[in-house]
Amino acid sequence: MNVSTKTASGALLGALLAATTVATIHANGGDALAQQSHGVTMNQIVAAWRARQDRVKSARFEMQQQYITGKGTEPGKWMMVPQYQGSNADPNRVLPPEDVTHDLRRVVIFAGDKMRHERTGAQWWAATEDFVPMQYVGIFDGSDSIAYYGTPSNTNDVRSLGFLHPDKAYHPDRGSVHVLPILMHYRALTPRLSSFDAAKWIVQEQSQIVEGRECIVLKRVNGVRTYRYWVDAQRNFALMRYSKEFHTFTILQLDIAYATDPESGSVPQRWQFVKRDTDGRLIASGHSTVTNYALNCDVPEGTFEFEFPAGTEVTESGKRDPYIVMPKGRKRAITAAERDRAATYEELLATPSGQARLVQPRRGTWVWNLLWAVPVIGISAAVAFFIYRHRWR
DSSP: OOOOOOOHHHHHHHHHHHHHHHHHHHSSOOOOOOSSSSTOOOHHHHHHHHHHHOOOOOEEEEEEEEEEEOOTOOOHHHHHOOOGSSOOOOTTTOSSSSEEHHHHHHHEEEETTTEEEEEEEEEEEEETTTTEEEEEEEEEEEOOOOEEOOSOOOOOSSSSSEETTOOOSSOOOTOOTHHHHHHHHHOOTOOOOOOOOOOEEEEEEEEETTTTTEEEEEEEEETTEEEEEEEEEEGEEEEEEEEEEEEEEEEEEEEEEEEEETTTEEEEEEEEEEEEOOOEEEEEEEEEEEEEEEEEEOOTTTTTTOOOOOTTTTEETTSSOOEEGGGOOOOOOOOHHHHHHOOHHHHHHOTTTOOOOOOOOTTHHHHHHHHHHHHHHHHHHHHHHHHHHTTTT
């Protein structure tokens, strides 16, 4: 139910506003006009966000996204793949040669401070210099941060990759523009799912119009970067627009539209973003539409758990060597020497750890003869010592 706060004037409004904001929002399950835009403070905005966050304990969102990768914005294998570095591969190739449009599907599930984000669709892969089918899963389980990029089949050029950060304090996608509309609406004050820090933001302007709605502008400056939020006071400060500027050039802009939910008030319905470099060149853009959602829903057991499938190459923070997950959960470490020797994925699978592409001496060389002689001499000495000991017993 929507409830409008009655107007007041002068000091009376200022005195009553802070005291009644939280009570008004909690008393009305849906979004309300929390206060007039005149004199709104950051504390009042945070109170409204916290009230919405407390009401929505869990959620599931399904989205369709049309995503555009800008021409010349992706790396080639000369940059990313060790065996091609320093080769005669052309570092000036334009990849991709034209803007490329993809259709992606995303799912976001959260409960408390845990979250799962899935994406299916094409992913750029430097080793093949092309887009390949790939599934992404990003999870924060309350303590560990997990990211998985899975392919239908693993080869030297294209294989599944995993990244594990034990005890990392946040989800790997908490700052992603693709899920930011959901997280800023329902988890803006959860540090593990949002990078927002109220102490670093100020209210810059009390009134600006965005898509026909009166918004309050929040601002944060970090060196040469400036960040802005436009929040809608009529919807309990729902985020309408987000921008990032480098010096004075806007390098990212995100716009969000909402639907009205009869039980919970405003719900993110669709959003679009454009990301450019400082020369104005398109890096990426996207348009997302929510196809299905549920608030305060049951979350199946195991949603925030993940085991890397066999064949996945995993990098784990705090460990020197990455490893390949083998059948039955075994881990095959990839040593620095094997990486220096540019061992292929197939060679790593076929050899014990440290042995891939290890140069073997040729028969007939003195090294080969020495390798044979050493064990023979050792065995002979051991036999002689054994005989000697037993002879005098």
